[in-house]
Amino acid sequence: MDKILVGLKRVVDYNVRVRVRSDGSGVETDGVKMSINPFDEIALEEALRIKERGDASEVIVVSIGGNDSQQQLRTGLAMGADRAILVDSGETRDPLTYARVFLALIERENPGLVILGKQAIDDDNSQTGQMLAALWDRPQATFASKLEVNGDKATVTREVDVGLEIVEIDLPAVVTVDLRMNEPRYVKLPDIMKAKKKPLDTIDIAELNIEQAPAIKEVNFEPPSDREKGVLVDDVAGLVAALKDKGLL
Amino acid sequence: MPKVLIVAEHADGKANPSTAKCVACASAIPDAEIHVVVLSDDSENVANELATLAGVARVIRVDNSQNSNTIAAVQAPQVVAVTDGYSHVFGPSTTFGKDLMPRVAALLGVNQVSDIMEVLGSHSFKRPVYAGNAVVTVETPSDSIVVATVRVASYRSAPNDGDATIDAVTIDAELPVHTRFLELQAGSADRPDLQTAATVVSGGRALGSTESFDLIYKLADALGAGVGASRAAVDAGYVPNEMQVGQTGKIIAPDLYIAIGISGAIQHLTGIKDAGTIVAINKDGEAPIFEVADIGLVGDLFTIVPELQDAVS
Ligand SMILES: Cc1cc2nc3c(=O)[nH]c(=O)nc-3n(C[C@H](O)[C@H](O)[C@H](O)COP(=O)(O)OP(=O)(O)OC[C@H]3O[C@@H](n4cnc5c(N)ncnc54)[C@H](O)[C@@H]3O)c2cc1C
Numbered sequence: 041m042d043k044i045l046v047g048l049k050r051v052v053d054y055n056v057r058v059r060v061r062s063d064g065s066g067v068e069t070d071g072v073k074m075s076i077n078p079f080d081e082i083a084l085e086e087a088l089r090i091k092e093r094g095d096a097s098e099v100i101v102v103s104i105g106g107n108d109s110q111q112q113l114r115t116g117l118a119m120g121a122d123r124a125i126l127v128d129s130g131e132t133r134d135p136l137t138y139a140r141v142f143l144a145l146i147e148r149e150n151p152g153l154v155i156l157g158k159q160a161i162d163d164d165n166s167q168t169g170q171m172l173a174a175l176w177d178r179p180q181a182t183f184a185s186k187l188e189v190n191g192d193k194a195t196v197t198r199e200v201d202v203g204l205e206i207v208e209i210d211l212p213a214v215v216t217v218d219l220r221m222n223e224p225r226y227v228k229l230p231d232i233m234k235a236k237k238k239p240l241d242t243i244d245i246a247e248l249n250i251e252q253a254p255a256i257k258e259v260n261f262e263p264p265s266d267r268e269k270g271v272l273v274d275d276v277a278g279l280v281a282a283l284k285d286k287g288l289l
Numbered sequence: 290m291p292k293v294l295i296v297a298e299h300a301d302g303k304a305n306p307s308t309a310k311c312v313a314c315a316s317a318i319p320d321a322e323i324h325v326v327v328l329s330d331d332s333e334n335v336a337n338e339l340a341t342l343a344g345v346a347r348v349i350r351v352d353n354s355q356n357s358n359t360i361a362a363v364q365a366p367q368v369v370a371v372t373d374g375y376s377h378v379f380g381p382s383t384t385f386g387k388d389l390m391p392r393v394a395a396l397l398g399v400n401q402v403s404d405i406m407e408v409l410g411s412h413s414f415k416r417p418v419y420a421g422n423a424v425v426t427v428e429t430p431s432d433s434i435v436v437a438t439v440r441v442a443s444y445r446s447a448p449n450d451g452d453a454t455i456d457a458v459t460i461d462a463e464l465p466v467h468t469r470f471l472e473l474q475a476g477s478a479d480r481p482d483l484q485t486a487a488t489v490v491s492g493g494r495a496l497g498s499t500e501s502f503d504l505i506y507k508l509a510d511a512l513g514a515g516v517g518a519s520r521a522a523v524d525a526g527y528v529p530n531e532m533q534v535g536q537t538g539k540i541i542a543p544d545l546y547i548a549i550g551i552s553g554a555i556q557h558l559t560g561i562k563d564a565g566t567i568v569a570i571n572k573d574g575e576a577p578i579f580e581v582a583d584i585g586l587v588g589d590l591f592t593i594v595p596e597l598q599d600a601v602s
Contacts, residue, residue: 058422171395270583
């Protein structure tokens with residue numbers, strides 16, 4: 041296969057304790073560490089491994105969002121991607137638009153595979169990959185923990201509620217990855233230097249003539265309801281007594 | 290009047306409990322008429338079972354030999370073909386629904402509302418974001434169809450005292466053959482299902498090995514409980530992936546959850562927030578799990594768990 045397209049979303053780092061703004065307008069992002077969505081990093085690692093095995097010739101990383109997403113694309117280039125595309129989407133941030141943007145890029149680049157994370161850890165939507173596959177009218181293999189490319193087909197192991205499901209898909213296709221697919225490599229300093237010379241193109245979303253998706257309005261954010269702090273017991277006897285007290289034993 | 294179509298989840302001729310939970314969620318929409326669609330190669334038993342769900346007016350059977358396995362690319366066009374006249378299409382936020390529903394939404398040209406945890410009105414819902422660190426109220430446009438998944442842990446199953454009509458429809462859409470099911474490696478079904486069990490015992494990284502995880506199974510069996518695990522325990526290979534509880538595993542709401550040797554990372558906690566009572570057993574009194582536990586016991590699990598097993602046997 042010629043090319044693999046990988047999506048890299050800029051999100052609040054998974055180690056950050058997210059706080060809701062007091063006016064309910066969203067969560068606090070000022071001064072907060074931002075990173076590549078962890079699932080997307082795994083997607084990129086998988087694409088790089090496919091290329092290193094000789095099953096693909098180019099890995100292109102794509103981010104849709106604001107200019108600040110360049111940072112995540114540079115990290116992707118340092119990991120080993122060949123080039124990067126930033127689609128500046130202004131305020132528009134919804135999965136259907138993301139899927140339509142990817143479709144427009146697919147028409148330009150003709151990839152054999154699009155690998156995305158199974159969800160982004162900010163909005164936890166888990167929609168973009170499935171939507172892209174629908175619009176592209178191609179196979180989707182979601183929640184993948186193993187991906188083997190064999191010519192114009194791939195065998196994918198999916199993590200599903202009852203266990204593991206194995207499917208065969210024709211390429212091109214969309215694969216969304218789960219956590220156990222691989223462990224992403226660390227970026228080394230020389231790679232960061234090299235990445236500065238790799239191409240990063242910015243496209244304004246208006247150039248892609250994307251149809252506007254009916255937006256879902258986020259009207260208010262609130263913290264989740266807290267659980268009350270409980271009691272400590274001293275030993276197993278105390279635990280059993282406490283459970284009996286609650287009618288649970 | 291809102292008209293809700295629910296896409297049924299089922300396997301081996303039986304409905305998955307997630308469908309009854311979707312019905313409960315849809316019932317929270319004022320004046321909603323609720324229908325359920327069953328895509329199968331032989332839907333008769335599942336349709337009969339679902340027709341008893343309180344609140345369901347009609348069950349639609351779509352039989353097709355290509356539905357013998359649940360392949361989203363095959364099922365999505367069939368769902369879309371029966372959505373005419375509906376204001377809402379719901380599916381469960383299990384791996385079945387998460388795979389299928391966004392594909393349906395895209396074909397219908399709308400964004401999806403993922404993981405409804407509360408219905409505020411026909412076009413207004415609450416859903417968790419940021420691993421459950423925030424809850425957002427969303428409003429969907431009133432002039433387009435609502436496609437959503439239901440966070441099943443937020444709902445109790447609709448009761449079984451209903452009596453819906455059942456009809457069969459045939460759909461002549463050309464269905465793709467580019468995705469082929471090869472194999473399902475299902476875990477053992479000896480224990481209560483993690484997603485519906487009243488009691489769940491979970492083990493974490495502290496167990497240290499597959500052999501030691503036996504302690505968790507033994508305690509669970511003494512309690513008649515389902516068994517779960519943290520991601521660290523799954524990643525380390527102590528237990529299979531279907532046992533993972535949390536943001537990227539299963540979201541569960543048992544009456545009693547016992548977390549053993551689990552630190553309580555936010556990604557884990559989001560999977561158990563709705564549990565009735567949380568018990569934590571951990572040797573580190575400062576572990577974050579104690580911030581959410583109703584009952585905590587600080588100590589070494591390797592001495593506590595066998596003692597507890599004896600005490601409850
Ligand atoms: C994108 C993303 C998604 C994630 N999704 C999930 C998810 O769905 N589910 C999930 O669980 N995690 C998830 N994680 C991982 C999560 O952040 C934690 O790393 C994980 O939950 C830790 O597992 P643990 O509590 O078993 O291990 P640890 O954090 O290592 O905790 C082990 C605990 O055992 C205690 N202990 C050790 N020895 C003993 C003993 N002898 N007796 C008693 N206690 C002992 C220790 O004090 C410690 O608290 C995710 C992470 C990311 C980045």
